[in-house]
Amino acid sequence: MDKKAAEKKVQELHNLLNQYNYEYHVLDHPSVPDSEYDRLMRELISIEEQYPDLISPESPTQRVGGEILSAFEKVEHRIPMLSLGNAFNEADLYDFDRRVKQVVGDDVEYVCELKIDGLAISLRYENGLFIQGATRGDGTIGEDITSNLKTIRSIPLRLKQEMSIEVRGEAYMPKKSFEALNKAKEENGEEPFANPRNAAAGSLRQLDPRVAASRNLDTFLYAIGDFSETGESTHNDGLNLLENLGFKVNKEREKCANIEEVLQYVQKWVEKRPNLPYEIDGIVIKVNSFEQQRELGFTAKSPRWAIAYKFPAEEVVTKLLDIELSVGRTGVITPTAILDPVRVAGTKVQRASLHNEDLIREKDIKLGDYVVIKKAGDIIPEVVNVLVEKRTGEEQEFLMPTHCPECESELVRLEGEVALRCINPKCPAQIREGLIHFVSRNAMNIDGLGEKVISQLFSHELIHDVADIYRLQQDQLLELERMGEKSVTNLLAAIEKSKTNSLEKLLFGLGIRHVGAKAAKTLAQEFGNMDALAAATREELTAIQDIGEKMADSIVTYFENEDAIQLINKLKNAGLNMDYNGSRPVEAQSISSSLAGKTVVLTGKLVKLTRNEAKEKLEALGANVTGSVSKKTDLVIAGEDAGSKLTKAQELGIEVWDEEKMLEEFNIN
C-alpha cells in the first residue's frame, strides 16, 4: 500500500473503530461482533507499523501508551473543582429548597442525578482532541493522569465536534469488575481493595498505564468546566451536549419540577440502588437554570445551587472484644473499641473510637457486648448502641485505669473536661504524638515522615524533640526498616525544605494548646515573626479578633516556659524560618487596598504569578475571588488569551485590569 492509500485507510479505520468503540462502551449497544473490531484493529496496527509517522495520539491503538511515568505532573484547574454540601434527610432537602428560593424566587427546576461513588476527573479537549486528564486533587491542583484515563474506553479520544472544552465527571469501577479484581487479588495472596472507589483511585494512581488498562474502569460525565463557553442555558442541556459530543452520561438523570419530585426521586433510588451495576452513595440535586446558578453562586467550598443527598449509613452488628487505651498529644486518654472484624459500607471495620469514659457509661457499653456499628459520614466507624437483649451475663464492666498506660503516672480529670489526662510532660506517648503532629500536613508537612517512621526514630532514640528532626543524618535513616537510599535522600530534602515554611506552619506544629491551624495563621499574620509573638501580652493577644482568653492564656504560658524557649532557640539555630511569608492582613498594611471587599474574577494566563499566588494576594488585600463572571463581579483580571469571561465582563460593563495593573496594586512592579 502506498503512503497516500495508507493515509486514507488509517482515517477510515479510525472512524470505524471509534464508532464501534462508542457503540460498545458508551451506548452499551455494539453493532458488530468483537472479532470484527479486533480484525480492524490488527489492520490499523499493521499499517501503523509500516508507516509509523501515521500514528497520531488519537489513534485507537494509542489507548495504552506503554510509557511508565516516574511521577505525575501537577495540573492547576483553571476553574476550581469544588465539592458539594451534604443533605442527610428530608428536612435538609427542604432547607436547601428554601435557601435556593430565597435567592432566585419560587420558579425553580431541579435536575437529579445519581451520585457515583468513584473519583472526580477533569478532561480537557482542544479542537476536539483529548489532550489532558486530571484528578481533582485538592480542588485547585490535581495530578495529570492522562495516560491512565486514555485507557478507559468510554472516554472519547476525539469528540464528535471540533470543540475546545473542559468536562468533569466521575471515573469508577463497576461492581462486577471490582469483585473479579478482588477475587484475583485474594487468589494471589494480595490485600483486596476495600471498595470500588478505592480500587478505581488506586488504578488511576498507577504510574504504569497498563495497570489501569487492565482494570475495566468506566466513566460518567456530569459537568462542563465553564458552561459560559458553550452557550447552553440549562444544566440539562449541558448534559445533552456532553452526550452529543460522545461522552457517557448517566441515563437515570431526571428533571424535577419541585422539591417533592426530588424527594420521590431520592426514595426511588434508595430502593433501586442495590440493583445498579455500579456503586452510588447518594443523589446529587442541581438547580437546572445556569442563570439561577449564577445568581446563587458559591460558598468557599461548594456551589449554593447543588447539594448531595447522602444515603443513610449502613448499620451492622458485631461483638466488642476489648477496649484499648491510647495516649494523645495532649495527654488525653482515648478508649477504642476492638471489634470482631465486620464489613460496613464497603470496608472492614475492627476498631471504633469510644471517645471517653462518659460515652462508655452513657451507652452502657460492656466488654463482650453485641454492638451496632455504623460509619459516621460514611468514613469513621462509630458504636451506635448496645444490644442489651443479647447479653448472656458474661459481659464485663470496663473500668478506666487510674494510671497512664504508657508512663504510669497518675491520671487526672481536669475541671469541666470529660477526658482523663496524663499530665506528665515527659510521657513518651505524648512526645511521640507531638512529633507526629509536628510533621503532619497542616503543620510542617514533611513528606516521607509519617507515623511509622517517627515511631521508629523515637523508639531508636534518634529523636527526642522536634528539633532533633533537623539533625538526622543519612546513615541513621538508612538503618530504619524499609528505608532505601532514594527514600532517605528524598526525606532529607523534605526536611530541609520544611525549614523555609511560613511561621504559621511552625506555630501550629509546636502544638500550643488551643492554637489550631487557623489561629496559627492569624497569629503569624498579626505578629509577623516568632519573637514578636513570644513577647505579646495577654491584652495584645485578646485584642485580636478570633483570639479568645483561653487561647491567649495558653500562648502566654507557653512562652513563659523555659523548655519551650530552648526548643525554639534550637529550631532557630537549625536554620528554621521564624517569619510569616505571606502578606499582612488589610488592617496591618499601611496602604489601604482598593480591592477590599471587591468580588474579583481571574481569567486567562498570568505571566508573573501563578493563579494561586494571585488569588492569595488578592484575598490578602481583602478581595473575594470567585470563579465566574456575573452582575455581582466588581473586577475582572484578564491575563493572556482571556476568553469568554472577558467578553462577558465587557458586555456587563465590569472593570477589567491586566496583570500589570494587578501587580502595581500588589506593589510588585
Ligand code: IVH
Ligand atoms: S456535581 C461543584 N454530580 O461527588 C461540584 N458530583 O462532593 C460538582 N459526584 O467530588 C459535582 N456523582 O466527584 C456531581 N452526578 C454527580 C456526581 C458527583 C458523583 C462526586 C464528585 C464530587 C463529589 C461531590
